[in-house]
Amino acid sequence: MRQSVSGEEEPLSNFLGNALDSVRRGAIDAARRALPQRCELCAGASGSELLCRGCARSLPRLGRACPVCALPTPSGEVCGQCLTHPPPFDATIAAFAYAFPVDRLTHAFKYHGRVALAEWGAGAIRDERARRTDTIAARLIALPLSPERQRERGYNQAYEIARVLARDLRIPLFRGGVHRDRSAPPQAALPWSERAKNVRGAFACELDLKGLTVAVIDDVMTTGASLAELARTLKRAGAMRVENWVVARTLPPGAD
Numbered sequence: 001m002r003q004s005v006s007g008e009e010e011p012l013s014n015f016l017g018n019a020l021d022s023v024r025r026g027a028i029d030a031a032r033r034a035l036p037q038r039c040e041l042c043a044g045a046s047g048s049e050l051l052c053r054g055c056a057r058s059l060p061r062l063g064r065a066c067p068v069c070a071l072p073t074p075s076g077e078v079c080g081q082c083l084t085h086p087p088p089f090d091a092t093i094a095a096f097a098y099a100f101p102v103d104r105l106t107h108a109f110k111y112h113g114r115v116a117l118a119e120w121g122a123g124a125i126r127d128e129r130a131r132r133t134d135t136i137a138a139r140l141i142a143l144p145l146s147p148e149r150q151r152e153r154g155y156n157q158a159y160e161i162a163r164v165l166a167r168d169l170r171i172p173l174f175r176g177g178v179h180r181d182r183s184a185p186p187q188a189a190l191p192w193s194e195r196a197k198n199v200r201g202a203f204a205c206e207l208d209l210k211g212l213t214v215a216v217i218d219d220v221m222t223t224g225a226s227l228a229e230l231a232r233t234l235k236r237a238g239a240m241r242v243e244n245w246v247v248a249r250t251l252p253p254g255a256d
Helices: 012-034 053-058 081-085 102-111 117-130 148-154 157-169 192-199 227-238
Strands: 043-048 089-098 139-142 177-180 203-205 211-222 241-249
Touching: 089 117, 102 117, 102 211, 102 241, 117 157, 117 241, 139 157, 157 211, 177 227, 192 227, 203 227, 211 227, 227 241
Parallel strands: 089 241, 139 211, 211 241
Antiparallel strands: 177 203
């Protein structure tokens, strides 16, 4: 065990993982400097970045939104739904609206092995978090995939983002102890009305989270059903507060 940045004991596996991530990041940065990048969207020169400046500026920002569920509200106030039916989570950070071309980037990251885009996603969350004053998470947890989905994909996109955030923000990341307890049809294949039922009882937590504020990391928040179910599970394990940190938020049909 070693002392973490918060002054608490941190497992040696976390320390070694963070050290390896730092070495990996250094190698990636050196490669990018030696081999200038092409923008993921327009294929133009982008220096050492994954997106050129023009494409990065054109991404659809979410704008004013409910601090709890990240759906748009006129002045950034808590929305009526969260006031009348508070969700199990306490706050949501979302950098972008899930629209073109953010959907193209996340699809390439999630389904086509463009794992380097974890850096872009983590950077977007980090920048949005810097604009917020109500996020106080002391631990990070990646939304887990089922073992079957993990084998199919070869990696968990949420964990890849969380690993970069843990390194950059120096917030400990739980690398185990939370898992998806059963497989279910992919949420993307289901109507919005069926998604909460699909993930009911899907997660298990073996961690003692008593008194902790944790942030759950994922790429896209659609209905919020999976994040809500995981938040319930984490609070049963003792978490005092659960925040969602996501790259993009899907807007409901008809929303601007």
